[in-house]
Amino acid sequence: MSGPSKFQPTHPVLKWFEARLPILSLLYDSFVSYPTPRNLNFLWTFGAILSFLLMIQIVTGIILVMHYTANADLAFASIEQMMRDVNYGWLLRYAHANGSALFFFAVYIHMFRGMYYGSYKEPREVLWIIGVIIYLLMMATGFLGYVLPWGQMSYWAATVITNLFSAVPIVGETLVTWLWGGYSVGNPTLTRFFSLHYLLPFVIVAFVVLHVWALHVVGQNNPAGVEPKSDEDTVPFTPYATFKDLFFFSAFMLLFCWFLFYLPNYLGHADNYIPANPSVTPAHIVPEWYYLPFYAILRAIPNKLAGVIALFASILILAFLPWLDTSKVKSGRYRPLFKIFFWIWIATCIVLGWLGAMPAEGGYVIASRILTAWYFLHFIVVLPVIGMIEKPLPVPDSITEDHIGGHKKKAGAVAALVALAALVGLSVSSEPARASSEQPKPPQQTWTFAGPFGTFDRAQLQRGFQVYREVCSACHGLSLMSFRNLAEPGGPGFTTAQAAAVAAEAKVKDGPNDQGEMFERPGRLADRFQSPYPNPQAAAAAFNGAAPPDLSVMAKARTYERGFPTFLFDILTQYQENGVDYMVALLGGYEDPPADFKLPDGSNYNKYFPGHAVAMPPPLADGVVAYTDGSPQTLNQYAKDVAAFLMWTAEPHLEARKRLGFQTMIFLLVLTGLLYFTKKKIWHDVEHPTEAAPGQDPKATKI
Amino acid sequence: MTNPSLPAEPTRRDFLYIATGAVGAIGGAFVLVPLIAQMNPNASTIAAGAPIEVDLAPIAEGQVIKVTWRGKPIFISHRTKQEVEQAQSVKMSQLPDPQTDQDRTKPGHEQWLVVVGICTHLGCIPIAKSGDYGGWFCPCHGSQYDDSGRIRQGPAPANLPIPPYRFVSDSKIEIG
Structure with a gap:
């Protein structure tokens, strides 16, 4: 980006404009003629992928704000209304939620790539440090955004993370009160988090501009780790890098859409579908997967202040990487010792992530401590020392030599795959041993709505609604559902008249009327289902303090431990039926307590309930609901029907989601295929220079 | 290989580029649908x-x-x-x-x-x-x-x- 611009407009209007604001030449030099090393592999496309993902997050985020209410009493319901009533609201909200997880996935690949190929080394130190700042901003933004749905996990994440600052000596408590705007996490906390969550992405954009600017000053690193020496070593950004980036972005979108359309809740926590409750902490509180390694480091240290310092140090140490790595060779490819320690460090991070999700007890804590120590030793001892003692392999003279010469097949990749397979095999074989633990897993049922083409069984939903109405509705509300939903497409398929009849049977409190009095009237289609209680306190009082929960999103708010490696296979099988499987198991899981089990007064023993003592007495028994369609009137059938019905109330657009998902996947496959061949054509002469006619510039633009 | 100075017969390469561009443009247009439709009255407003x-x-x-x-x-x-x-x-x-x-x-x-x-x-x-x-x-x-x-x-x-x-x-x- 030095010297005169390669952009020389001929049109007089462009010339006039260019003389006054040279933005066109800036864009041309940055994104068209900008020279990029010719040997970049697919890992270098993650920068572009991240830029696109940032745009997706900002666009969907701005839209979510149009439908979201930042108020502690309304936030949860406003998001649910968005998911149910706003046109494509479910799509936009799931895109934003899964987008953040995929953003972190992409940024970790981007960072690991930089660490493996030494992209932080001279002259790219500032570029790297700006990257660390972006990562810190992303972490803050991700955390702030996670609080906004105001579910249980949101609330307790806000509590735990803000309490990190209480470790600050002397002013800690004052600082935390200031962060909260109150004596605990509450409405003021939510509104300020909302404001900052809107602000920070634009700060990220600003730092991304600096990041790209710094990148374009020093140029891209490359797998060989040698700087470009001649024009032959580089190709212009457009079309070469552009189409490579587009192809890999399109391929990445396939992964994104797989989660978005088929596993939208896989990466989230079921507990976050329970509205925030300041008086109950969920039994298992863990952050989102992308923070888990740092969470493990925090918990590994038995001292509060030291734990917080270690947490922040584990991120900030990255900024010092350019000076901690003493080797003059950039690319890990030519550093046999570094390569081994690099992969050990990656494994350390992954295992720390797994430990972060485990309970903080026994062997887990010891393992966390060892790995935390290694995490820091890698930076403070290993990197400086191997840089001095290692004998690097011969580095190619130029990028072209590296690119044309090709490289040996990756033995390392094969070894990694073998190791992974062995690990999976080991876990599978150890599974029976673990199955005998005290908490039995709910059996997996067959559901018509499972899988990529799943649809609801209308008759089953109608029967489930009957069970809900005749049994469950005596104690449980369905406050997020309206009567009109019963007749909407993708649901139980009642006619509008049937739904109106259901509505008319309900007594809805309305008013005040012209006399200023509240009155009761028959329900209308637009009304919500009525809660059986006037307020939550009345519900709790009626049941010895254990208020029966609302069932609207229950099918998404309950889950059970899937275990390793089942939870990984769930990504492939698109298993999203944890909630309904658990419900069926729970409804049929009542039995006599074992002799050594002390059942508290007023509770019932249930095989599948965590802790086994459940306040709800067995609600269903054979024959309690009279079906008219000849279906078996058994407890198991009732349980399955009502669970299917509650799956629909939790996810009313499930059918539309899977349908749109299929169309999108087909489209993306076509686009990715076309982009692949386009990229191949564009790169053909660079990849196979011998076939190019002599005297012809192999890099001449073909578009 | 086409010579840019002469209008030549469309080649397979041209077809590939046009097809890719067209499919990409169609995809972009479809992405706009939810972004625009979300601002229309929602189901509860209509009800x-x-x-x-x-x-x-x-x-x-x-x-x-x-x-x-x-x-x-x-x-x-x-x-x-x-x-x-x-x-x-x-x-x-x-x-x-x-x-x-x-x-x-x-x-x-x-x-x-x-x-x-x-x-x-x-x-x-x-x-x-x-x-x-x-x-x-x-x-x-x-x-x-x-x-x-x-x-x-x-x-x-x-x-x-x-x-x-x-x-x-x-x-x-x-x-x-």
């Missing part, structure tokens, strides 16, 4: 816009009441005999937006005028029983409507619109 019933019995002769339907004010005017006669006798040539009073009321219920109470100029709410024509006067920009809600004077281009409504009984209407 809340269902027809409403209004009891006419308490409205005295000569009285105008305001009810709200889909967030819009609806004027219901119980007109006196004199007002009805006056409205029916206006010459069409005097009206910027000619429409008979019979067209604006339901047969057999001529004493009832039901109009959307939003000035057709720029959306302000006119004041009842004021202005020079015995109907409505809009305080924003001075438009005047007669007792049939027809524009008589001022910048408004059209009469106050009649919402869809029907008589459920002699003393009850359903708007919507």
Whole structure:
């Protein structure tokens, strides 16, 4: 980006404009003629992928704000209304939620790539440090955004993370009160988090501009780790890098859409579908997967202040990487010792992530401590020392030599795959041993709505609604559902008249009327289902303090431990039926307590309930609901029907989601295929220079 | 390989580039659909816009009441005999937006005028029983409507619109 611009407009209007604001030449030099090393592999496309993902997050985020209410009493319901009533609201909200997880996935690949190929080394130190700042901003933004749905996990994440600052000596408590705007996490906390969550992405954009600017000053690193020496070593950004980036972005979108359309809740926590409750902490509180390694480091240290310092140090140490790595060779490819320690460090991070999700007890804590120590030793001892003692392999003279010469097949990749397979095999074989633990897993049922083409069984939903109405509705509300939903497409398929009849049977409190009095009237289609209680306190009082929960999103708010490696296979099988499987198991899981089990007064023993003592007495028994369609009137059938019905109330657009998902996947496959061949054509002469006619510039633009 | 200076036969390469560009453009267009559609009224807003019933019995002769339907004010005017006669006798040539009073009321219920109470100029709410024509006067920009809600004077281009409504009984209407 030095010297005169390669952009020389001929049109007089462009010339006039260019003389006054040279933005066109800036864009041309940055994104068209900008020279990029010719040997970049697919890992270098993650920068572009991240830029696109940032745009997706900002666009969907701005839209979510149009439908979201930042108020502690309304936030949860406003998001649910968005998911149910706003046109494509479910799509936009799931895109934003899964987008953040995929953003972190992409940024970790981007960072690991930089660490493996030494992209932080001279002259790219500032570029790297700006990257660390972006990562810190992303972490803050991700955390702030996670609080906004105001579910249980949101609330307790806000509590735990803000309490990190209480470790600050002397002013800690004052600082935390200031962060909260109150004596605990509450409405003021939510509104300020909302404001900052809107602000920070634009700060990220600003730092991304600096990041790209710094990148374009020093140029891209490359797998060989040698700087470009001649024009032959580089190709212009457009079309070469552009189409490579587009192809890999399109391929990445396939992964994104797989989660978005088929596993939208896989990466989230079921507990976050329970509205925030300041008086109950969920039994298992863990952050989102992308923070888990740092969470493990925090918990590994038995001292509060030291734990917080270690947490922040584990991120900030990255900024010092350019000076901690003493080797003059950039690319890990030519550093046999570094390569081994690099992969050990990656494994350390992954295992720390797994430990972060485990309970903080026994062997887990010891393992966390060892790995935390290694995490820091890698930076403070290993990197400086191997840089001095290692004998690097011969580095190619130029990028072209590296690119044309090709490289040996990756033995390392094969070894990694073998190791992974062995690990999976080991876990599978150890599974029976673990199955005998005290908490039995709910059996997996067959559901018509499972899988990529799943649809609801209308008759089953109608029967489930009957069970809900005749049994469950005596104690449980369905406050997020309206009567009109019963007749909407993708649901139980009642006619509008049937739904109106259901509505008319309900007594809805309305008013005040012209006399200023509240009155009761028959329900209308637009009304919500009525809660059986006037307020939550009345519900709790009626049941010895254990208020029966609302069932609207229950099918998404309950889950059970899937275990390793089942939870990984769930990504492939698109298993999203944890909630309904658990419900069926729970409804049929009542039995006599074992002799050594002390059942508290007023509770019932249930095989599948965590802790086994459940306040709800067995609600269903054979024959309690009279079906008219000849279906078996058994407890198991009732349980399955009502669970299917509650799956629909939790996810009313499930059918539309899977349908749109299929169309999108087909489209993306076509686009990715076309982009692949386009990229191949564009790169053909660079990849196979011998076939190019002599005297012809192999890099001449073909578009 | 095509020579850029000569218009050559389309090659397979050109076809590939055009196909890729076209598919990409189509995809981009489809992405816009949810981004735009989300701003349309959502399902609960549409459901809340269902027809409403209004009891006419308490409205005295000569009285105008305001009810709200889909967030819009609806004027219901119980007109006196004199007002009805006056409205029916206006010459069409005097009206910027000619429409008979019979067209604006339901047969057999001529004493009832039901109009959307939003000035057709720029959306302000006119004041009842004021202005020079015995109907409505809009305080924003001075438009005047007669007792049939027809524009008589001022910048408004059209009469106050009649919402869809029907008589459920002699003393009850359903708007919507």
